[in-house]
Amino acid sequence: MFADDEAPERSAPLPVPEPSCVGSGCGRWSSPTGVVxxxxxxxxxxxxxxxxxxxxxxxxGLRHAFLPVxxxxxxxxxxxxxxxxxxxxxxxxxxxxxxxxxxxxxxxxxxxxxxxxxxxxxxxxxxxxxxxxxxxxxxxxxxxxxxxxxxxxxxxxxxxxxxxxxxxxxxxxxxxxxLTRTFTCCVLTPTQLGWNALLGLLGGSQGFRFNVDFDALRVTQFYFRQTAVVxxxxxxxxxxxxxxxxxxxxxxxxxxxxxxxxxxxxxxxxxxxxxxxxxxxxxxxxxxxxxxxxxxxxxxxxxxxxxxxxxxxxxxxxxxxxxxxxxxxxxxxxxxCLPQEPVALSRRRALGAAALGVGWLATNKVSGAPKYQSDRCIRPPGALPETEFLQACTRCGECMRVCPTNALQPALGEAGLEGWMTPVLVPKIGPCVEQCTLCGQVCPTDALRRFTVKQKREDLKLGLAVVNQNTCIAYNGGRDCIVCAEVCSYSAVLFKDIRDDALGRKKRVPTVDEKLCIGCGICEKECPVIPEHAIVVRTLRENRSYNAPKPSLWGGFTRR
Incomplete structure (x- = not known):
């Protein structure tokens, strides 16, 4: 019952199928230990x-990779x-x-x-x-x-x-x-910590003399929310x-x-x-x-x-x-060959699985509706419209890994349950760099589409910076502070003079040009007011529409 009487006797190990089987529909592979x-x-x-x-x-790395990352x-x-x-x-x-x-x-x-x-x-x-x-x-x-x-x-x-x-x-x-998300959240951070600690040990050691600038070899230390969950x-x-x-x-x-x-x-x-x-x-x-x-x-x-x-x-x-x-x-x-049994699924359990899918769908859609999202749910540049973005994003973490300022983080509750762990920009951690287009280059599903620096400046808007007059140094007390204007890459922060009756004089206060601001968040990152910055980015006047390049059929192996 268990033997094949027509099968040939076991011969010496061969690295390739036996020639006698060519054309007969059966090629036997030997040397199992070598195959293991x-x-x-x-x-x-x-x-x-x-x-x-x-x-x-x-x-x-993207410039030197011989395959798509x-x-x-x-x-x-x-x-x-x-x-x-x-x-x-x-x-x-x-x-x-x-x-x-x-x-x-x-x-x-x-x-x-x-x-x-x-x-x-x-x-x-x-x-x-x-x-x-x-x-x-x-x-x-x-x-x-x-x-x-x-x-x-x-x-x-x-x-x-x-x-x-x-x-x-x-x-x-x-x-x-x-696994990609695990490497991003759980492997990258401790590796960077270990590398920087090693450089600090070598650079500060009195027992060694190196003609090397170890500080120049340090890497930006990344941290990610929800690392414990992953x-x-x-x-x-x-x-x-x-x-x-x-x-x-x-x-x-x-x-x-x-x-x-x-x-x-x-x-x-x-x-x-x-x-x-x-x-x-x-x-x-x-x-x-x-x-x-x-x-x-x-x-x-x-x-x-x-x-x-x-x-x-x-x-x-x-x-x-x-x-x-x-x-x-x-x-x-x-x-x-040995007999195969059919995949025997229980009808009751299959219906239960389908019901689980429907329940999962309903729960996510209700709690993750765009109208319930926070105005701090700032998506990376190149993101699809929110509904399409949530349907396409696989939460792999590639965009978070490649962001040079560690600004992209897995969402907590900003996007509801459906948007859990999707990438959001957190300006308090880092800004979206003006010349950077990396996140659009590594997204496997085009939830983040490719874009150019020009499109990022002229067409895309992540949000709008808003000044809190109650906490801003320039508004509250009339003291001079021009940090937000100095760091703005788009010259979107302007100053104007207003009369302050309490001070009995004019004071210079910041305002945001809505046409120039794209919501990169560098002003929020550098604002000296803590713990809540006086200028923050919100999803006001967000725009995700632009002429994105169409993916090609052959781009799966070549597009980098």
Missing amino acids: QLRRLSQLLFLGLFVYLFLCASQS DLFLRADPLIALMTMLGARVGMAHMVLPSLLVVLVTLFLGRVFCGWVCPLGTVIDLFDRLFLRGKKQARAERRSDTRRYRNLKYYFLLAAFVAAAGGLQCTYVFDPLSL FLMVAGILALSSYQERFWCRNLCPLGGLLALFSRVSFLRHRIASGCTHCTRCELGSRMGAYENTSKKAEEPFSHQLSECVHCYRCAAVCPEGVIEVAQCGPAKRAG
Whole structure:
């Protein structure tokens, strides 16, 4: 029952498919241990590429990056589908990268999850470094493999229902968006702290003499709101691995669920040659619990679930008899491969997931309506109109990472529940620099469109600076203060003389030219009045309309 009588005998390891299988619809791959090492190398290389592109998301790095810094996000089919469904627009620059991932999945299965996904690699590294002692305890729980497996499909269904109503919710569970946000909020800040502390130690040490200006090597220290929330999310994902290996990837990841559906028709399948002793090592060693009922005492037939398999090749590597073959099986040869069970979803739970999506949609739309937003919800330049912006923004944090003044922060309550963690400009932390256009260059979904410095000056308006006459030094007491006018990049702060009867003389007070002010916030940042600055930016006279460039189909791999 478990053996393929027509399968050829196991031969010496070959680096390529056996020539005899060419044209027959089946190519067998050998040397499983070598493939495992190749898979690990692939994981590390793609994680290194992810880190490299993340580090390149800066003013100098964008000029030297050989690939788009948001390439992983553009190649995410879940983000592409949800954004196009929610925003009702085509994302031309995301079509080819995400389509490539889908095509690879259709032919080879969930190799993206096992060989490419950087979050999966981080989970594996955490597992290897901190959870090696729990392997036996987790092996005893592999009978729970099916208990939570379908949760990812229910989450995916709820997300599709919400997206159909115009709600972007991939930021909660999408692995690439989540990992990018984690690197921005939880990795960048401590790295900068450590680097600056090291330079301070070297520069101030009396035991060393360096002919180097260490202060010039310091980097701007970034801080982000909601760092604790982001940290708890990723810490929870890692901690779940203590219960079951790759618990997140097996049971919760909606991108994994989407790719699992595509992988069911893939050509790369598992075969069992004659000689299987039913030792169950493949079932215990499977990273995703793809093997089931391998024991002789099993009441159900032996099976291997393609939708769960990430082709880690661990099963073939641990098989003592060497009878597991991972083969390229065309339709003519699939009868000899292990049987596949259908994705059995409970109708009641599917309806519950759809209801969850509707409830999630209704709750966010009511609490996140634009009329309830704060007048301090200042969006970055190039942002789409608010409704479209909320539908397109994935909260990946790329724009926050690339902002040179740390001015872009994840929203708290400024934009309501629907706008939670979307980028907002916080002038108290930093201004929007006049010559900077970086945030529009790194947004994967064009929630922030590209713009030029000229468009930023002449067409776009983030808001309007407003002077509080009750706290302004020039208004309150008649003392001279021209800080806001000195720092304004757009010459939008003007002074006029007014008569003050209490002082018995005229005083010079600041006013804001509404035509020149774009709401960059540098006046608020530099205002000496604290804790509440006397001049603040509000979303008055905001304008997001301009002639934005249209994304091209080929821009997914070339646009930087």
